[in-house]
Amino acid sequence: MRYKLILFCLFIWMLASVSGKELLFPEPKPGIKPHIKYVGQVPPYDYEKNSSFFEIIFGEESELANPDFIGKPYGVVYARGFLFFTDTAHGVIFSYSFKTKNLKILELPIRLRLPMCLAYSKKLNVLFVSDATLKKVFGFDSKGRLVFAVGKRGEFKKPVGIAVDDNLERVYVVDTFDHRVKVYDFNGNFIRGFGHRGDKDGEFNYPTNIAVNRKNGNIYITDTQLFRVQVFNKNFEHITTIGGNGNIPGRFARPKGIGVDSDGNIYVVDAAFNNFQIFSPEGDVLYYIGEAGTQPAKFLLPAGMYIDENDRIYIVDSFNKRIQIFQYLK
Amino acid sequence: MTAYLYAAEDFVSLPVEEGGEYEKGIRATKHNLAEYKGKFLNPNIAGEYNLALCMWCHTQNIDVTFVDVEYKWDPEKEVDKFPVYGQTKKGPVLKSVAPSSMVCLSCHDGANAPNITFGKSSTGTSVHSHPVFVIYRKDRKYLRPYNSPLIGWEGKKHFVYDLIKDYNGRLQCASCHDPHTTNPLFLRSKNRGSKLCTGCHAL
Numbered sequence: 001m002r003y004k005l006i007l008f009c010l011f012i013w014m015l016a017s018v019s020g021k022e023l024l025f026p027e028p029k030p031g032i033k034p035h036i037k038y039v040g041q042v043p044p045y046d047y048e049k050n051s052s053f054f055e056i057i058f059g060e061e062s063e064l065a066n067p068d069f070i071g072k073p074y075g076v077v078y079a080r081g082f083l084f085f086t087d088t089a090h091g092v093i094f095s096y097s098f099k100t101k102n103l104k105i106l107e108l109p110i111r112l113r114l115p116m117c118l119a120y121s122k123k124l125n126v127l128f129v130s131d132a133t134l135k136k137v138f139g140f141d142s143k144g145r146l147v148f149a150v151g152k153r154g155e156f157k158k159p160v161g162i163a164v165d166d167n168l169e170r171v172y173v174v175d176t177f178d179h180r181v182k183v184y185d186f187n188g189n190f191i192r193g194f195g196h197r198g199d200k201d202g203e204f205n206y207p208t209n210i211a212v213n214r215k216n217g218n219i220y221i222t223d224t225q226l227f228r229v230q231v232f233n234k235n236f237e238h239i240t241t242i243g244g245n246g247n248i249p250g251r252f253a254r255p256k257g258i259g260v261d262s263d264g265n266i267y268v269v270d271a272a273f274n275n276f277q278i279f280s281p282e283g284d285v286l287y288y289i290g291e292a293g294t295q296p297a298k299f300l301l302p303a304g305m306y307i308d309e310n311d312r313i314y315i316v317d318s319f320n321k322r323i324q325i326f327q328y329l330k
Numbered sequence: 331m332t333a334y335l336y337a338a339e340d341f342v343s344l345p346v347e348e349g350g351e352y353e354k355g356i357r358a359t360k361h362n363l364a365e366y367k368g369k370f371l372n373p374n375i376a377g378e379y380n381l382a383l384c385m386w387c388h389t390q391n392i393d394v395t396f397v398d399v400e401y402k403w404d405p406e407k408e409v410d411k412f413p414v415y416g417q418t419k420k421g422p423v424l425k426s427v428a429p430s431s432m433v434c435l436s437c438h439d440g441a442n443a444p445n446i447t448f449g450k451s452s453t454g455t456s457v458h459s460h461p462v463f464v465i466y467r468k469d470r471k472y473l474r475p476y477n478s479p480l481i482g483w484e485g486k487k488h489f490v491y492d493l494i495k496d497y498n499g500r501l502q503c504a505s506c507h508d509p510h511t512t513n514p515l516f517l518r519s520k521n522r523g524s525k526l527c528t529g530c531h532a533l
Contacts, residue, residue, distance in 0.1 A: 026407065029404075032403070033403075071458075072439075072447050074439060074441070088439070088440045089449070091457075198366065205363065225363045226371060227373055228374055242375030244373065248389065248399060248409070248412065253414055253436075256441075271439070277414065284402055287401050288401070292413065292418050294423070300458075
């Protein structure tokens with residue numbers, strides 16, 4: 001009879017260890033302070049309530065069971081209590097209200113084909129979206145009216161990453177197939193472009209995502225097919241390069257989404273590693289979060305990411321059809 | 331620093347001696363992301379990079395003991411390699427999706443390469459580009475039995491069963507495609523007279 005008691009104790013311990021545990025990174029230890037906390041996900045899902053007995057005991061993870069309501073998300077942005085993310089399968093933008101917990105498809109005057117990345121200007125209160133098939137970048141106001149559009153015939157080969165700098169009043173567009181970043185003012189006038197195909201500093205090989213530092217205007221670009229991240233200052237001068245091909249910390253295999261927090265730390269999502277790595281402003285490895293999986297703080301083919309003014313980190317977990325949210329604790 | 335190719339478990343292992351054929355398939359196709367104006371771009375690796383064509387998918391495997399890396403937020407945390415393409419140290423996380431399919435999807439996201447979408451349609455009409463990860467039902471009249479030979483297919487695919495024997499009987503990207511081939515659409519067969527389709531589909 002003794003083994004039954006042992007099994008029962010083991011079961012209780014497992015339940016206890018699964019429920020109510022805060023996910024902190026790094027795990028708090030003497031002398032080690034956690035810097036990042038897992039907050040939740042959109043659409044919300046209760047893993048404790050919904051996980052079956054077998055999932056808890058054997059760690060079996062359900063797969064390919066998600067509904068097709070959300071197809072294949074890529075880009076994400078937060079604005080005024082709403083989380084917006086693109087769905088590249090259905091060609092729509094979803095909006096999620098943190099207040100009402102309502103998830104719906106944005107109604108727009110333009111039928112998007114392949115919406116990729118999103119950006120938000122607080123100054124203009126405009127949501128920007130890049131469409132890689134229409135080869136245009138649009139801006140919509142809070143009522144859904146079209147207020148910004150760039151991308152004349154032949155202007156973009158494939159616009160993907162976009163970012164807004166409210167202080168300098170610039171819109172950055174990463175043209176992946178032109179290996180170039182194109183800069184516009186808030187009226188849609190072309191200011192300048194920088195970069196071309198190559199492997200030197202300031203050159204790109206299929207760059208995709210972009211982020212802007214709100215404090216100093218630095219520009220962070222994932223140079224996806226050269227497995228690196230390049231940092232530029234607001235005058236487009238190259239500052240540093242992080243990465244290189246390899247399966248160890250500080251290197252990348254498929255870098256995608258990028259973000260920067262209020263301390264200037266750089267976050268880079270890697271779709272092959274199923275994690276995101278965190279770097280100091282100088283490019284030193286600080287930590288990484290994530291591995292392949294379907295549970296909280298695990299990823300499958302993560303894509304775009306965004307960090308808001310309050311250091312909330314939003315990461316698109318495309319195969320798991322969700323946006324995972326973390327908080328930078330400083 | 332020792333560097334060798336990291337190949338996912340069921341990945342087509344790359345014979346270096348016979349590499350000519352594979353090299354042609356990569357070099358002459360859109361899967362050549364390395365070459366620009368007749369020169370190979372340096373993927374920022376130490377030493378020689380004659381494997382530059384391969385490295386775009388077969389991520390360079392680096393021995394951590396030779397590299398001086400630590401996590402500044404937790405210097406005592408053990409530095410280890412990152413498992414790639416949907417795998418953990420224990421193996422693939424999903425039982426229905428091969429790591430090799432994850433390789434394809436990691437680039438085919440709409441940004442770097444054409445978007446591959448899949449899934450169960452919730453509306454009736456599917457918006458998805460590929461019927462990948464569907465179950466091959468051998469009992470269906472219009473599908474050939476498992477032991478049907480695949481004639482003229484490239485790679486280690488001799489029978490229908492070879493396409494779906496792992497991963498819960500679900501079709502993978504590599505069931506129909508081989509990224510190393512020069513065939514149109516990277517198909518495993520030239521598909522003349524719909525030969526690729528009729529490998530599985532009975533008329």
